[in-house]
Amino acid sequence: MTEKFRTSHGTGVDRSSVINFTFNGKAYRGVAGDTLASALVANGVHLVGRSFKTHRPRGILTCGSEEPNAIIQLETGPRSEPNLRATQIELYEGLIAKSVNCWPSVNFDVLAVNGLASRLFVAGFYYKTFMDPKSMWMTVYEPMIRRMAGLGVLPREKDPDTYDHMNEFCEVMVIGAGPAGLAAALAAGKSGARVVLCDEQVEFGGSLLNSKEIIDGRPALEWVASAVAELEAMDNVRLLKRANAFGYYDHNYITVHERRTDHFGPGAKPELARHRVWHFRAKQVVLATGSHERPLVFADNDRPGIMLAASGQAYANRYGALPGKRGVVFTNNDSAYRVAIDLVDAGMAIPMVIDLREVADGELPNVARQKGIEVVTGAGIVATEGRKRLKAIEIAQISSDGEKITGAKRRIECDTILMSGGWNPAVHLFSQSIGKLRYDEEKACFLPNISSQKERTVGACKGTFDLQSALEEGMAAGALAAQDSGFGKGKAPAAPKAIVVVEKPLKAIWVVPTDHPVGQGPRKHFVDYQHDVTAADIMLAAREGMHSVEHMKRFTTTGMATDQGKLSNVNGLAILSAQLGKAIPQVGTTTFRPPYTPVTFGALAGRGINGDLADPVRRTPMYSWHLEHGATFEPVGQWQRAWYYPKAGEDMHAAVTRESKALRDGVGILDASTLGKIDIQGKDAAQFLNMIYTNAWLKLPVGSCRYGFMLKEDGMVFDDGVTSRLGENHFHMTTTTGGAAGVLDWLEEYLQTEWPDLEVYCTSVTEEWSTLSIGGPKARELLEELAPEMDFSNEAFPFMTWREGDVAGVPARVFRISFTGDLSYEINVRNWHGLHMWEKCMELGAKYDITPYGTETMHVLRAEKGFVIIGQDTDGTQTPQDLGMDWIIAKSKADFIGRRSFVREDTKRSDRKQLVGLMTENPKEVLAEGAQLTYERVNPTPAPMVGHVTSAYWSPNLDHSIAMAMVKDGHNRMGQWIYAHDRGKVTKVKIVSPVFYDQKGERRDG
Amino acid sequence: MVDNFRRSIIANKAEAMINGSVTGDNGVVLTEIPFLAQVNIRGNCEDKKFVAGVKSATGLAVPTTPNSYVSKGDLTIFWLSPDEWQVIGPVDAQNDLVAKLRDALSGQHVAVIDVSGNRTALELSGAQARNVMKKGCRLDMDPQSFAPGQVVQTRVAKAPVILQMVDDKPVFRMFVRPSFAEYLVDWLLDAMSEYRYSA
Incomplete structure (x- = not known):
């Protein structure tokens, strides 16, 4: 295919460097410096797309980012990209492009039949047509509208590029x-x-x-x-x-x-x-x-071959590509005369400039006349012909108010209109x-x-x-x-000298009349090309009460396409204001919002588009061991925690069953490094904790540990953990994994705003310490081997105490606390010793068949004991009493955060939702977490919901399914049967104590 | 005494850091400096006894200009907040530092905490280091705004770090929590990749 419209000029292209490309399946040639649009213009291709609603043939309108018509799907496969503007795509060898909004092809578009029914597609068409029934919004209407609109196709494959x-x-x-x-x-x-x-x-x-x-x-x-x-x-x-x-x-x-x-x-x-x-x-x-140059709104102003004047000038001057063989310029201002002059100089026939103004006597019109161009003033284009390319126009004199045709029509054959309605x-x-x-x-x-x-x-x-x-x-x-900004003296350097040409004012005629009133007859005055909005649509919107420009925009969708109305907005609101009989400033503009032009999601995501880099993955020092030993991982916030360690052939159920039994029968080891840890010291540290926690802290001996609840001011539990007294004025607090940062903020807030007189410093040491929890009846034997110099007897090292010493050759703090109910020790070592300690435990524990277990087994074991997990069994609306833990509130204390809320009627009600255990009638049936609960099997609609299941597991140690739940008035309903509902399935369950296993607590001492 | 039991949490990344670094005049090099001594101090710098105590233990006056640090010999003190500082020292110096500081500050309302394991240090250096930092950090990294003597608490990519401008070669040092270290190394190596071609 030769470039029939390429001239020997073109300041921005290198004609000696040929580039081959494909557009809508056909091969073309362009040259270095071309955009896809300029190469198409050089090849005489103007039909580049179909309009959004009525699928009218559309041509290249501009040469820049404001282009509404030449919307392209570039390339194929994973790098394919929809909705690019041909005017911005730089040509490269082998480029493959096609139009987005046509099927099966731009030359033969099935949906162009919509054009015949275009009377249906008036302003507000979608709102009016696709309203009822509501059930069809997503299932029928949306896919249908999308297929009709056909705004490009997203690739299904992963994006191979980086951003x-x-x-x-x-x-x-x-x-x-x-x-x-x-x-x-x-x-x-x-x-x-x-x-x-x-x-x-x-x-x-x-x-x-x-x-x-x-x-x-x-x-x-x-x-x-x-x-x-x-x-x-x-x-x-x-x-x-x-x-x-x-x-x-x-x-x-x-x-x-x-x-x-x-x-x-x-x-x-x-x-x-x-x-x-x-x-x-x-x-x-x-x-x-x-x-941006503004289009003129005239009858059938959307045929391929109709182009903005300065864009036509750009194609000729910069790219050496003539917009057509024979064109007319249609303008309301002087600037378009420059276009006429340049195009004539470039070799295009421009027989005529049609000027809406009655007088055109500026410098540029006079130069145009000298070039032999006929200047017709006080006139407009009132009709155009040609389906896939402009063939002819009709011009006529129009009244000075721009309302009607005053003279006879004159037909002129041409393939191009270069229009200018002024500049925005x-x-x-x-x-x-x-x-x-x-x-x-x-x-x-x-x-x-x-x-x-x-x-x-x-x-x-x-x-x-x-x-x-x-x-x-x-x-x-x-x-x-x-x-x-602090540089220089503000003196402007001398500007270079340009040639000054005085331009005469323009004349705004927002809608050029035709032989029928606007909106009647076959001709259409397009305002928004990309969204097919006509002047008649805007007038209809005004008649239907859309008097605000924001309402008009949404009703007609003017300016809502991917071009964001760069060309259409001012024309649209001018037509609206004329219809309303108001001045343009009174109507105002719609809001301009980012992005100015579309930005790819990849660019916005940046490096985050690729796997792990999207969000931090936090790893403990033992992560590499877990990985090597086949652990599956569970995200806990940003942390990746070992979930369970399946052996060959094991599924999750089998692995968790094995791990759960191993701890109860022998010894298990858990990586608990993610627990939040805060160092608290100062002479008022004990008093501070006494206010933060609900229980008593002043008399906790050095060397001892205590479990505590923190409440918000409303009396609701928001975090829990064990805090240990390291010295008279020195404590080591632990928090939940997810609550670590929030608790430190909470402590600082109270220290800085409520109790600045307290001498206390809080410092995060979460990652200073790596934590290994070793539990089970054989835990003591293992610890004795790890730390021969430490006495692990119940007498010397009782439950809820901690000791410091050398463990496996490194300094450690050992806390005797238990989240499983069994004998258990938490070894804390410096982060960089965590892996060594883990490996040593595995090595020395081999003879006890030490079993690493993950968070799933931890959940099962603690649920067997009825220990709550803050954030799973609670949601910020539970008091300690709701959780059946009245004992953790020190009645004797004068104050602590949340205390005053316990005198509120709402917290004293007996029918609050309370933590209970649930046992299913069928021992093998594990409830769904989140299942809703009712007192009765059959319920009226809406059913009276009385609570929900918060935790549910198979308990291998009880050989029975267990669950924890929040149930209204649950504490008074022990032994009663209620019903759990999971997507239509109803399960009969009995309310029981949440402590399912070792209710006397005999196992914690080993 | 050499501690044979300690292991860097990103020991597995050592080779990737060597391969991902670009030497030469237009390069950028990423390395880990593990196991540095780090001691957090809380106290009141308007109290002369506190300032004197820190000085006697470290030879340095705590910096009071926000986001600055001071160095002498092998010790550096970061300003972290109006009542918080961090002493950075050589490997294995933490026990001695803690003992000296606690001794010098005894009886005062202070906290001296060994946090040597709480963060590890990554160093990014070379002509392209500043560009790599600009990809991940929202602060002004140009020399007129971020110069040797400054240290800030910010984010690089999505990892919280204490970021020290070591010198204007440039050398940036990021103190990052161990749990974020592998993510940050992966992120930085990815951000450095374009310079492997242009070096």
Whole structure:
């Protein structure tokens, strides 16, 4: 396929470097420097997609990130990406692209039949049609709408690329590298401040890349090249191309999405992160984001071949690709005359400019006339023809109020319309920064008005559309921004000299009339191309009561497609305001939200997209041993804890049964290193604990341990653990694994805000200590071998005491505490000795058949004893009394946190949900955790729920299933039968004591 | 006496750190410095007796500028909060340090706690080290903002660390809880991967 529309010019392409690509299954040739869109234009391909609702053929409309029509699925397989804009895809050898919104092909689209029924697809169509029945929302309507819309396909495979983030700080951040942005960066850079200049395009230069401006008597691109070279030579300046600033947040925090490798082709640079999100924190910001040309809203303004004027100019000047053979320019302002002139110079036939203004006597219209172009003023395009490509137009004189046709229609054959409805400054980032806009009547657009952050706006983004002023504004703003951030004296360097061309004001006619009133007859006036919203839809929305611009937006979906309404929003609200008879500023704009252009999820995830790096995996010092010995792991918060250790052929049930019996019969070992640990010291430490815990602490002897509950002020249990007295003024507290950080915060909060007079210091030592819990009747024998110098007799080392000494050659603290009910010791050694201690226990324990057990067996064993797990059996709404643990409240204490709540009526009720044990009628049946409980088997609807199962296991030691539950009035209902419900299954259960095993507690002394 | 029983929690990562590091002028090197002595001190730096006590035990006055550290010989003291400091010393120095500090501060309202096992140290150095830090840390890592003499408590990736700017070669030292160490090493090696190609 030859490039029929390629000229010999094109400042941004290298015609000698050919690139082959495939679009919608057909092979084409482009050249280096092309975008996919420019290569298609060069090949005469304008039909690139189908519209969202009615599947009308659509063509390339723009040359930038605002493109609503040329929406592409790029590549296939795991690297396939939907919804990219052809105008931003850089061509590379072998590129494969297709249109997203057509089936089976862009040339023959089955759903184009929707176009015949387009009267159905009016504003609010989805809301009105897909309302009832509700049950069909997700099952029928949504999949149907998705298939019809066909907005691309996500790959199913894992993303093979990497992504990363970079955090940077700078004094001056300049966004946009057009003339104003380059000038600002130069001025700021010279001050020595850290300057960042980013631009979404492939090259710096902004609008200068597309035009034929002259600066300092030379082509503007030469000035751009020297400016870039000057910036590159500055060590304090960072330049980012292909980098789209997509979010502007508080404190001048700006996020930028950089596409680093896409232009090399998929997978070409595996060593580099494909996309990078930059997080910039800038002292001062200069917004030089330019402007978007505005489409004109006229009859059937969406045919392929209809293009924004300056985009057509860009294709010709920059890419050497003519938009067509014969085109007309349709405008309401002077800027489009420059396009007509350039296109004629580039070799395209432009017989006519149609100008909505009654008079066009500016410099540029006069040059156009001298080129032989017919200028028809006071006229508009009132009809277009051609399905897959524009064939002809009809023009007519229109009334000066823009309401109706006043003259005869004239038909002109052409394949291209280059339209310009004026310019919308790209105020998106300014608006995201919470800057306030104002409406400028003369320029017919919204302009930045009041800044909310340390920010300046320059150039076209500020409504400064002439080049000389933009350059001067940039220089001044760059110098001042640097000065305000502490660099330089604020003096702007001299701006280079551009040729000043005075442009006459535009005339806003928001809807160009046709031969029928808008909304009647066959012709459509498109406002939002991507979402198929017409002027008639907006008028209907207003008639149906959508008077707020936010309501109109949602009702019609104007601006809600992936282009976020860059082209449609101002036209849409102008039509709404006319319909309401209000001025545009009274109607206002919708809210501008990040992202400015779509950002891939991979980029947002960064390195986190790959496996383990998504979130920390916390490992104990013995993790490697567990792994080598076949443990399965259970996530507990970020920790990976050994869950159980299956032997060959064992399933979880078999492994847990074996582990549970091994501890009761011999000796078991558990890695309990994840327990929270806090060192508490100071002369008031005991008094402090006395207030934190519900029980009495003042008289706990040095060398002893005590179990305690912590309550919140409302009297509800929030953490538990054993705390040991290391010295008169020194304690070692343990907390639950998940509660460690929260408990330390709690202690600090009370010390700092309520009791600053107490002399107490709390320090986290969770990871200083690695903890091994050794339990079972043979635990003592093993400990005696590990620490021959320590006396482990019941007399010398009784339950709830601790000793310090040498264990297996390293210093250790040994606590005689038990979470299993059996004789048990917890050995604490320094983190880096944990693995050694574990290995030594396994070595010396071999003769007792020592069995490592995981968290699942730990849960079973503690449940056999009715020991609660905070967070599993409790949920922050249980008092100690609810848990049947009245004994842990010291009645004699004057105060402790939560005490006053026990006099509340609600905590005194006897029918609160209380912790009980449950035994199933069928001993083999294990209840589902979370199963709801009722007193009766058959219940009215809604059923009176009286509680739920909190823990349920198979107990190998009892040969019976056991469960713990919270049951209303449970303590008074011992022995009663109630019913557990699990997804329709009803199980009869008996309320019993939660202590199922060794109720007399005879096993803890071995 | 050599402690033959201690083991670094990331001993399994030693080879990966060597292979993942990039030597040369444009490189970045990641290493672990295990088993350093670390002693946490709580106290009141407005109390002259406290300052004098720490000085007599360590030869150093506790730093009072937030996020700063002081060094002399092989000892360094980090400022961690208005009433919290951490002494970093050479391997096996912790028992001696704790004894000296407790002795010098006896009778005062202080806490002196051996936390040598509570964190291990990772060192990232080389010309690209600053760029690697910028990928994971949200603070300003440029030399004018983070210079030798500064230490901050922050996150690198999602791991909480005490981050010390050792010198401007640059060398960064991250004191990380052992449980996070393997995650952090994996994360850093992944972040360093692009420099293996450009070195």
